[in-house]
Each structure stands twice: as C-alpha cells, then as structure tokens.
Amino acid sequence: MDRKQSMAVYNSLYKKEYPLIQDEVCQCCGITSDLQIDHCPAITTAHLYVRNNNIPFIKILLCGECNRIASNRLLPRFTERFFTIKEKLLERYAKDLVNEFRDGIDYSDNYLIEADKKFELMLNRIGFGLLRGNRLANHTYFLKFHGNRLSILGSGLHSSSRQTMM
Numbered sequence: 575m576d577r578k579q580s581m582a583v584y585n586s587l588y589k590k591e592y593p594l595i596q597d598e599v600c601q602c603c604g605i606t607s608d609l610q611i612d613h614c615p616a617i618t619t620a621h622l623y624v625r626n627n628n629i630p631f632i633k634i635l636l637c638g639e640c641n642r643i644a645s646n647r648l649l650p651r652f653t654e655r656f657f658t659i660k661e662k663l664l665e666r667y668a669k670d671l672v673n674e675f676r677d678g679i680d681y682s683d684n685y686l687i688e689a690d691k692k693f694e695l696m697l698n699r700i701g702f703g704l705l706r707g708n709r710l711a712n713h714t715y716f717l718k719f720h721g722n723r724l725s726i727l728g729s730g731l732h733s734s735s736r737q738t739m740m
C-alpha cells in the first residue's frame with residue numbers, strides 16, 4: 575500500500591492532538607516555522623498498528639526538519655518519535671554545537687552575533703520539552719556537554735545514556 579492509499583484508508587483514524595506544551599510550535603523542537611502535520615504512527619505504517627489499542631493514532635505539529643527525520647520510521651508512539659528526533663538533531667548538529675557555530679574564518683561582530691543566535695536556537699531546539707534533571711521525579715532527561723561529546727542522559731522510558739561523538 576503506498577502513501578496515497580494509506581491516507582485514503584487510515585487518515586480518518588487520526589485525531590488532532592498536541593501532546594506537549596504549546597499549540598503552534600513544533601512539538602519536538604519548539605520552533606514556529608515550516609510547521610507541518612505529522613501522522614503518528616507514520617501513515618505508511620498505519621496498517622501495522624491499526625489493531626493495537628495501545629497505540630493512539632494522532633496528528634501532531636512538527637517542523638519540516640523534524641518531520642523528515644521521523645519520516646516513515648517505525649516509531650508508533652509520540653515519545654519514541656520525540657527522542658529519536660532529539661538524537662538525530664544532536665548527531666546532525668554535534669559539530670556545530672561543540673564549535674558554538676563558529677566554523678568560519680570571518681570573526682566579525684556580525685558573524686559572532688549570528689553564530690551565537692544559531693547556537694542558542696539549536697540548544698533550545700534540542701532542549702525543548704526536556705526538563706532539568708533536578709525538577710523531575712521519575713523521569714529524567716537532560717543534556718550534558720563534556721569535552722567534545724554531547725549526550726542526552728535519561729532514566730525512565732529510555733533508560734540508557736545516549737551519546738553523540740564528534
């Protein structure tokens with residue numbers, strides 16, 4: 575069944591839902607541009623989960639980049655998509671984050687201001703929806719910088735420590 579056929583058969587099963595924080599932001603990274611509707615689980619995988627009552631069929635807002643990362647992956651639950659997207663963003667931007675987006679040879683004031691903006695934006699995108707470890711009881715996820723490594727440490731739903739190396 576291709577995407578078009580899946581849409582015709584399964585789209586009506588999906589409920590609009592924004593499971594996280596505010597409405598009109600990407601529910602995985604918090605940005606407000608290039609927002610798209612993401613089917614969770616992916617529409618092309620709907621047939622695999624349609625008889626499973628434990629998998630809610632929801633539509634959520636994601637930005638284009640997060641939506642493309644989630645794509646057709648077998649990630650039926652929102653939390654799985656959320657953490658996979660965080661990991662992929664970390665992998666994709668690890669080098670930029672470690673360099674604080676300063677990879678040019680032009681270190682003019684403007685360049686540094688722009689680099690700082692990009693750095694802060696990316697930190698905010700990766701940190702969006704994650705709470706500080708000391709404010710959580712059962713579930714703990716936080717970002718850690720150490721040397722040239724970045725990691726999401728977690729306990730709870732995802733019990734392992736996930737790291738991205740440069």
Ligand SMILES: [Zn+2]
Binds near residue numbers: 638639640
């Ligand atoms: Zn996003």
